[in-house]
Amino acid sequence: MRFLASLLLVCLWAVPAAAQRILISGQVVEATNGEPVPFASIFVPNTTSGATADAEGKFKLTVEGTPDSIAASAIGFATQRRKLTDAPVQTVLFRLRAGGVALGEVVVSSRQPENPAFRILREVQKHKPQNARQYLQAAEYDSYNRIETSLINLPASMAKRRIIQDIRALAVRQGAAAAADTDAPLPIFASEVGSRVYQKSVPLRRREDLLHKQIRGVGPREGSMLSQMLGSNFQNFDFYPNWQNVMGKDFISPIAEGGRLTYDYDLKDSVMVGTDWCYKIAVTPKRSHDLAFKGTIWITQEGYALRRADLVASPNANINFIGDLRIFQELTSPTEGPGLPTRTKLVVSVRPSEKQAAMLVRFTTVSSNFVRNQMHTERGFYDQPVVSSLMEPTPRGAGSTLLSGAPQGTAGGYFDQHRPDTLSLSERQTFAVLDSAKQLPSVRNVLDWIELLVNGYKRVGRWDIGPILNTYSRNDYEGSRFRFGFRSTPEISRNWLTEGYLAYGTKDEQLKYGLKTSFIAERRHWTVFSGEFRHDVEQAALLDNDFLSNNNLFVAASRWGRVRQGKPIMRNLLSLSFQRDLFHGFTQYLTVRNQDITPLHDFAYFTTDQRGPTAPKARDLGLSEIVLESRYAPDENLVQSENRRRPVGLKRWPVFSFRYIIGARNLLNTKPSPAYQKFNVLITHSVSVGQLGRLGYRLEGSLIPDPVPYLILKTPLGNQTPFYNGNAFNLMNYFEFVTDRSVSLRLDHHFEGLFLNSVPGVRRLNLRFVGTANVLYGGLSASNAEQPRTNTEGELLPTIRPLGRQPYVEVGYGVENIFKFLRVDFIHRLTYRDSPDANKFGIKVGAQFRL
Numbered sequence: 001m002r003f004l005a006s007l008l009l010v011c012l013w014a015v016p017a018a019a020q021r022i023l024i025s026g027q028v029v030e031a032t033n034g035e036p037v038p039f040a041s042i043f044v045p046n047t048t049s050g051a052t053a054d055a056e057g058k059f060k061l062t063v064e065g066t067p068d069s070i071a072a073s074a075i076g077f078a079t080q081r082r083k084l085t086d087a088p089v090q091t092v093l094f095r096l097r098a099g100g101v102a103l104g105e106v107v108v109s110s111r112q113p114e115n116p117a118f119r120i121l122r123e124v125q126k127h128k129p130q131n132a133r134q135y136l137q138a139a140e141y142d143s144y145n146r147i148e149t150s151l152i153n154l155p156a157s158m159a160k161r162r163i164i165q166d167i168r169a170l171a172v173r174q175g176a177a178a179a180a181d182t183d184a185p186l187p188i189f190a191s192e193v194g195s196r197v198y199q200k201s202v203p204l205r206r207r208e209d210l211l212h213k214q215i216r217g218v219g220p221r222e223g224s225m226l227s228q229m230l231g232s233n234f235q236n237f238d239f240y241p242n243w244q245n246v247m248g249k250d251f252i253s254p255i256a257e258g259g260r261l262t263y264d265y266d267l268k269d270s271v272m273v274g275t276d277w278c279y280k281i282a283v284t285p286k287r288s289h290d291l292a293f294k295g296t297i298w299i300t301q302e303g304y305a306l307r308r309a310d311l312v313a314s315p316n317a318n319i320n321f322i323g324d325l326r327i328f329q330e331l332t333s334p335t336e337g338p339g340l341p342t343r344t345k346l347v348v349s350v351r352p353s354e355k356q357a358a359m360l361v362r363f364t365t366v367s368s369n370f371v372r373n374q375m376h377t378e379r380g381f382y383d384q385p386v387v388s389s390l391m392e393p394t395p396r397g398a399g400s401t402l403l404s405g406a407p408q409g410t411a412g413g414y415f416d417q418h419r420p421d422t423l424s425l426s427e428r429q430t431f432a433v434l435d436s437a438k439q440l441p442s443v444r445n446v447l448d449w450i451e452l453l454v455n456g457y458k459r460v461g462r463w464d465i466g467p468i469l470n471t472y473s474r475n476d477y478e479g480s481r482f483r484f485g486f487r488s489t490p491e492i493s494r495n496w497l498t499e500g501y502l503a504y505g506t507k508d509e510q511l512k513y514g515l516k517t518s519f520i521a522e523r524r525h526w527t528v529f530s531g532e533f534r535h536d537v538e539q540a541a542l543l544d545n546d547f548l549s550n551n552n553l554f555v556a557a558s559r560w561g562r563v564r565q566g567k568p569i570m571r572n573l574l575s576l577s578f579q580r581d582l583f584h585g586f587t588q589y590l591t592v593r594n595q596d597i598t599p600l601h602d603f604a605y606f607t608t609d610q611r612g613p614t615a616p617k618a619r620d621l622g623l624s625e626i627v628l629e630s631r632y633a634p635d636e637n638l639v640q641s642e643n644r645r646r647p648v649g650l651k652r653w654p655v656f657s658f659r660y661i662i663g664a665r666n667l668l669n670t671k672p673s674p675a676y677q678k679f680n681v682l683i684t685h686s687v688s689v690g691q692l693g694r695l696g697y698r699l700e701g702s703l704i705p706d707p708v709p710y711l712i713l714k715t716p717l718g719n720q721t722p723f724y725n726g727n728a729f730n731l732m733n734y735f736e737f738v739t740d741r742s743v744s745l746r747l748d749h750h751f752e753g754l755f756l757n758s759v760p761g762v763r764r765l766n767l768r769f770v771g772t773a774n775v776l777y778g779g780l781s782a783s784n785a786e787q788p789r790t791n792t793e794g795e796l797l798p799t800i801r802p803l804g805r806q807p808y809v810e811v812g813y814g815v816e817n818i819f820k821f822l823r824v825d826f827i828h829r830l831t832y833r834d835s836p837d838a839n840k841f842g843i844k845v846g847a848q849f850r851l
Contacts, residue, residue: 021062022084026092027425028057028072033152033324033360034185034426035347037096040074045081056424072096093425095184117265117281123304124255131305132240133338138200138375141340143208144420145193146364148430150185152349154357167433176429185360187430190216192415197367198382200375204635204652205382205584212414216434237329237344239309243688246327247348249319249752250688251291254283255299255306262292262691273307276300276333288316289757289766293327305334318753318766320820323358324349337372341365343421366420383584462491470501473559477568477600478537479507481559490643495520497643503536510570512536520643525581534573537600539566540711541718541734564601565720565734569711572596585634591627594667596620597711602797604788605709607666607673611786619792621709625663632656654685665709676706693751698727704740707783710800714739716776716808724825724846729774731810731829731839738800742778747771750816768817772825777807806831812844821847 028040036057043050044067053059053072061070066086073079078099082092129135158164159182167186171179179187194212199205237244242256252262266282278298285292295311313325326347331339344365351358376382423431456467464487473481487499500515514534521527542558558566575593582588597620604617633655636647659680665673681701688694702714716739718732719725726748751769756762780802791797814825823846833840 020066020086021064021088022066022086023060023062023089024070024084024092025060025090025425026058026094028053028059028074028094028096029424029426030077031095031097031181031183032185033347033349034095034150034362035326036424037074037077037094040072040077040094040096042070042072042094045069045071058424091425093429095181115265115267117267117279118260120267120279120281120299120304121255121259121265124299124306125257127304128240131303131334131338133238133340134201134240136201136338137373138198139340140196140198140371140374141367142369142420143195143197144366144368145191145195146362147189147191148187148362148364148427149189150187150360150430151357152185152360153351154183154186158357171429171433176433179430179433187434190431190434192419194415194418198376200382206637207382212418214415216431237327237341237346239306239329243690245688246313246325247322249291250690250694251293251313252691254293254295254297254309254311262286262290268296270301271298273298273300273330274333275335276302276307278307283311285314287757288314289318289753289763290314291317291319291752300334303334305331305339307331307333307339318757318763318768318817320766320817321350322348323351324360332370336370340367340370340372342367364421368420380583383581457487459489462489463487464489470559475559475561475563477508477563478505478510478559481505494643505537508537510537518643526579526587526638526645527581528579530575530577530579532573532575532577534571536571537563537568538571539563540569540599540601541566541715543569543711543715561721567603567735568600570598570600585632585636587631589627589629589631591625591629593625593627595623595625597623599711602791602795603711604791604797605711606788609674609707611783613789615788617788617792621711622666622668623663623712624667625661627659627661629657629659631658651685654683657682657684674706676704676708676712678712679703691754693749693754696748696750698746699744701743702739702741702778704784707781708740710738710784710787713780713784713800714742714778716742716744716778719844722843722845724823724844729776729808729810730812730825730827730844731842732808733837733839735798736801736835736837737776737778737803737808738780739778739803740780740784742776742803744774744776744778746775747773756815766817766820767815770814770816770823770825772812772814772827774810775807776803776809778803804832808832823847 028037028042029035030037036053036055038053038055038057040053040057040059041050042053042059042061044063047063047067049061049063049067051059051061063070067084069081069083070092071079071081072094074096076098077096080094080096082094084090084092124131133139154164164186167179167188168182171184179185192212192214193210195208195210198207198209237246239253239255242253242258243250244253245251252259254263256262262285264284264286266284267279268282269280271278271280278300281297281299282295283297284294292314293311294314295309297306297311298308299305300307308330309327311327313319313322319325324347326345328343328345329341330343331341344363344367346363348361348363349358350361456469457464458466458468466485466487470483470485472483475481481503483501483503485499485501488497497518497520498516501513503512504510505512512535514532514536516530516532516534518528518530521529539558573593573595575591577589577591577593579587579589599619599621604619605621607616607618610616633647633651634653635651636655638645638647657680659678659682661678662675663678664675679702683699684697686694686696704713715735716732716737717725717728718734718736719728719730720733724730726746749771751771753763753766753768755769756765756767780800785800785802787797787800789797789799809830810827811830812825812827814823816823818824825844825846827842827844829838829840829842832838
């Protein structure tokens with residue numbers, strides 16, 4: 001009896017254990033970058049229980065009993081086990097590392113006279129007019145964008161830093177395996193944006209209205225320029241054109257006309273994608289260093305439309321700093337009309353060098369609620385900036401980061417209720433870590449330093465201090481120049497922007513200063529009023545280069561070295577300006593300014609129309625001017641932040657600028673000089689020329705019809721430094737020529753890896769060939785050619801030299817991408833070689849950042 005009772009108790013205990021069922025769900029990802037491992041095998045060791053993950057690496061598995069572990073395996077990866085508990089519902093994240101046994105390639109040859117994929121590709125070309133989105137008159141849709149940024153491949157020294165250890169410890173407390181392991185991707189930033197996108201084809205216009213936005217982790221401050229850019233749908237890939245621009249690089253599309261010159265095609269299978277039966281075609285670059293893709297495309301059997309693309313940039317492609325680049329896109333069925341992307345995913349791994357951590361950025365875009373060919377006829381509807389709903393500063397203590405004026409939801413919960421796709425387990429864990437990481441002091445401190453390096457300003461309270469590049473310089477006139485600058489932030493005012501500086505030179509012992517204030521009166525047409533006063537040393541050689549880009553790097557570089565060769569002046573500038581967009585891409589500027597110039601070099605000018613040795617002369621010069629400028633960029637995308645905006649992305653059409661100046665000398669004197677006029681026209685563009693690379697050109701014309709001192713004339717920018725300058729004539733001396741009418745053309749052609757990729761041994765260096773040509777044609781009227789030969793004290797002055805009948809021409813060739821940063825140009829001067837001080841040949845070195 002005692003034995004039977006014991007046996008009965010054992011049976012009663014075993015029955016519920018045998019009947020217990022555990023539901024296990026999760027995801028399988030790559031350990032190095034968090035990317036899904038599709039179709040991995042999930043199994044309970046030593047049992048027959050198992051399942052297969054889907055294309056996103058997700059799985060669900062129900063097991064009987066209480067197994068102690070579960071395992072995952074995939075071809076090319078080492079098998080990994082994870083412990084299980086006795087909980088009835090569990091989630092598991094597998095992070096597989098490379099290893100195991102990879103299957104060898106099996107090649108199956110066909111005896112058909114033609115590759116069967118070629119017939120399909122010809123049909124794709126024939127059916128482009130009915131399938132390509134460029135043939136739509138208009139389209140609109142809801143767009144959801146998610147951006148996730150993390151650090152991968154952290155060096156051991158970096159892994160020991162406090163910020164890394166703080167985030168890892170936070171991940172452990174959150175139970176997030178996605179970030180807790182020492183070699184796991186370290187999440188630093190994520191954003192989610194919901195918007196409505198409108199676009200029309202002729203003329204090309206694109207408008208995006210933000211509806212909701214949320215930022216997690218150590219990303220940019222709310223309302224900053226970067227936060228606005230992250231919200232916009234710039235990953236608008238379209239593979240129907242022959243060339244697809246990805247991050248400024250022109251990749252040849254796998255369905256391009258003439259794609260057979262670049263790709264090998266292999267028809268793999270016929271499969272269903274949604275409701276469409278599709279041909280599955282593998283594509284492989286013929287040359288591994290070309291800017292091309294490797295992967296798979298799906299073409300519908302009905303209509304021969306591109307239905308899906310899963311592509312990876314060739315790992316040996318001649319592109320800098322990019323360790324991994326993947327694009328996945330799924331388009332609407334051709335039965336609905338021309339294909340629009342329903343889901344797009346871009347994964348980019350950026351790594352400056354082998355010994356540094358890499359940054360992995362994952363862009364996901366999900367689009368829905370498509371409307372085709374319904375044009376909005378309201379005036380100016382499409383002429384909005386890409387970001388037209390601006391982010392208001394989040395009130396202190398507020399939990400919501402939704403846009404002001406947008407429908408308000410629970411704090412941080414809007415996308416949990418309205419997200420059009422499902423977050424993976426890895427993404428859910430990452431978001432949980434990021435929600436808490438932003439509060440860590442070490443994280444906030446690192447973010448501030450990143451903003452200092454990227455934007456050049458350091459946030460101190462509610463002010464930005466900088467730019468850091470201008471803090472110190474040294475030249476032959478000022479000696480050591482120290483500068484302190486500042487600007488206001490949106491926390492002070494979202495409509496006012498004030499910036500100023502103080503500077504001091506140890507050699508000239510003069511204090512310089514400047515202050516500028518701008519008021520944004522209206523945002524739809526970006527109506528801005530500005531006022532500025534500046535007292536500073538400038539270079540006469542740069543005064544008339546009105547169209548030089550206003551960037552901190554150029555301004556800082558112009559303060560170094562031999563400033564005296566640029567003929568320094570002390571200038572007091574007082575200006576009032578007005579800016580407004582009349583319509584999309586067409587901006588008008590009006591400036592009224594007064595300049596008091598004290599030359600710091602030998603200079604004199606005639607104060608009347610009389611010329612000759614006895615004509616009255618003066619040294620100091622006062623200029624009062626009205627400046628009218630028009631700028632037309634027909635397809636420019638603009639991004640607006642709280643109190644700034646800037647263009648982003650490449651432009652298909654040239655940018656046109658026209659400037660007209662009417663002014664008078666010494667207007668406040670009792671006998672002012674007659675008025676003078678100046679005209680400037682500038683056309684700039686960057687053009688893709690297919691496999692030949694990308695050509696940039698800059699065409700400029702100038703006219704000054706009235707007699708003026710040479711400081712007001714057009715002085716072509718020379719270059720007497722050893723460094724290459726794309727805006728200068730690199731073998732021309734400072735003030736070698738002066739003109740009052742001129743036309744110039746600058747060409748800068750980047751061949752990418754066209755020639756050097758074909759040279760064995762050299763192609764491993766990823767060098768690129770570059771060619772340049774600068775042409776200047778102009779002249780000087782007789783009235784402007786007669787300038788004073790002596791100064792007010794009777795001392796001889798240097799003479800100015802006009803261009804003759806022939807143009808000034810210089811051509812160059814060189815190699816760029818040396819160690820990814822350096823460029824060396826070999827330049828030949830073809831005309832005006834007989835001058836005693838002419839540089840007939842020169843070698844210029846430059847540093848640049850190009851992918």
